[in-house]
Amino acid sequence: MRRVGLNAYWLFLGLSSLSWLSAGTAWAALPHDDRGVDPAPVPVAALEAQLPVSGDAISQGLVSTSVATLSAIELSADGTQLIVRTDRAVGQISSGWHQRVTSHRIELTNTQLAQQVMLPDLTDHPNLLAVRVNQVDPTTVMIQLELTARTQVGTIAQPSPQQLVVPLGGTATAGPPVTSAAIAARIAAIELPNVSHSRPRIVIDPGHGGADPGAIGINGLREKDVVLPISLRVAALLEQQGAQVVLTRQDDRSLDLPPRVQIAERNRANVFVSIHANAISLSRPDVNGAETYIYASRDRPVADAIQASLVQATGFRDRGVKSARFHVLVNTSMPSVLVEVGFVTGAEDAPLLADPEFRELIAHAIARGILNYAQTHL
Numbered sequence: 001m002r003r004v005g006l007n008a009y010w011l012f013l014g015l016s017s018l019s020w021l022s023a024g025t026a027w028a029a030l031p032h033d034d035r036g037v038d039p040a041p042v043p044v045a046a047l048e049a050q051l052p053v054s055g056d057a058i059s060q061g062l063v064s065t066s067v068a069t070l071s072a073i074e075l076s077a078d079g080t081q082l083i084v085r086t087d088r089a090v091g092q093i094s095s096g097w098h099q100r101v102t103s104h105r106i107e108l109t110n111t112q113l114a115q116q117v118m119l120p121d122l123t124d125h126p127n128l129l130a131v132r133v134n135q136v137d138p139t140t141v142m143i144q145l146e147l148t149a150r151t152q153v154g155t156i157a158q159p160s161p162q163q164l165v166v167p168l169g170g171t172a173t174a175g176p177p178v179t180s181a182a183i184a185a186r187i188a189a190i191e192l193p194n195v196s197h198s199r200p201r202i203v204i205d206p207g208h209g210g211a212d213p214g215a216i217g218i219n220g221l222r223e224k225d226v227v228l229p230i231s232l233r234v235a236a237l238l239e240q241q242g243a244q245v246v247l248t249r250q251d252d253r254s255l256d257l258p259p260r261v262q263i264a265e266r267n268r269a270n271v272f273v274s275i276h277a278n279a280i281s282l283s284r285p286d287v288n289g290a291e292t293y294i295y296a297s298r299d300r301p302v303a304d305a306i307q308a309s310l311v312q313a314t315g316f317r318d319r320g321v322k323s324a325r326f327h328v329l330v331n332t333s334m335p336s337v338l339v340e341v342g343f344v345t346g347a348e349d350a351p352l353l354a355d356p357e358f359r360e361l362i363a364h365a366i367a368r369g370i371l372n373y374a375q376t377h378l
């Protein structure tokens with residue numbers, strides 16, 4: 001979401017490694033560098049149980065004293081409800097999923113944040129990853145819940161003027177579209193062309209590995225732990241459909257960039273596909289989506305095929321096919337692409353990238369893209 005206004009402060013709690021920064025901090029929405037040197041992880045501030053909220057709106061007289069003041073968000077003892085505490089009734093309550101994904105927003109009008117807002121400790125919560133509060137304008141507060149992929153949010157109740165109750169989990173009336181059944185249905189809908197007549201030689205390159213974790217995202221999600229399982233499944237699916245597949249690595253080991261190129265060249269690959277996950281600063285959970293990189297024009301058809309399949313199957317935001325001088329693209333002599341399957345730092349993407357079932361969907365989508373290309377070009 002876009003942070004609006006000078007008084008927009010995000011509070012993160014319950015995540016192992018998140019920082020909070022004031023709105024307006026500029027971060028370029030660039031992918032991490034896959035040419036061999038990823039940017040250093042963003043230094044993270046230690047979190048305390050209570051984080052101060054800007055009182056700027058109050059001290060500047062922008063906030064009327066008749067608005068409700070939100071002082072705490074608590075978790076019920078059993079973890080199934082969030083309780084939002086205010087000193088009087090809030091105005092309008094609107095609530096809904098952001099896009100199709102795992103971020104649920106609750107907007108409260110005629111409400112301001114107290115100078116200190118108590119937020120719950122989410123350390124051991126199974127499916128609530130983060131609670132953020134944000135003063136979007138002097139009388140509107142946005143609560144954003146980051147949830148695991150299959151968590152549902154029920155209808156918000158108002159048992160007293162000073163209390164809102166947000167049910168989490170099983171008894172939902174509105175759930176995220178990304179349920180286990182929905183993922184399975186999407187996988188089942190993916191048709192993989194058979195290429196056993198042409199037996200194309202395909203090299204699959206899981207990015208990073210071993211001592212190089214790649215990017216580190218929300219909840220410590222490591223790029224190498226996302227891309228290896230996806231790559232292994234892509235390889236298995238391609239083989240199942242008749243392709244000859246070589247993986248540059250099959251386990252969690254360090255591998256420089258030149259050997260990845262050598263494996264592709266030595267095997268006279270028809271196509272080289274490097275699989276990565278994207279990242280920017282942890283202060284930019286709003287940046288999400290899939291993109292595919294090429295270097296030469298000969299890379300374009302396979303990139304288009306993979307990107308289209310990936311976006312169609314997953315619903316990831318489409319960041320398009322882009323050009324970059326990545327080592328593995330510049331130095332390979334066959335059509336080669338580098339797929340960034342989503343952002344480990346993205347509030348929408350990260351829970352999906354961390355979900356083995358969703359990774360299976362991603363693998364099917366990438367395999368379909370490669371096979372579609374192989375069927376028409378090889």
Ligand SMILES: [Zn+2]
Binds near residue numbers: 032
């Ligand atoms: Zn990478």
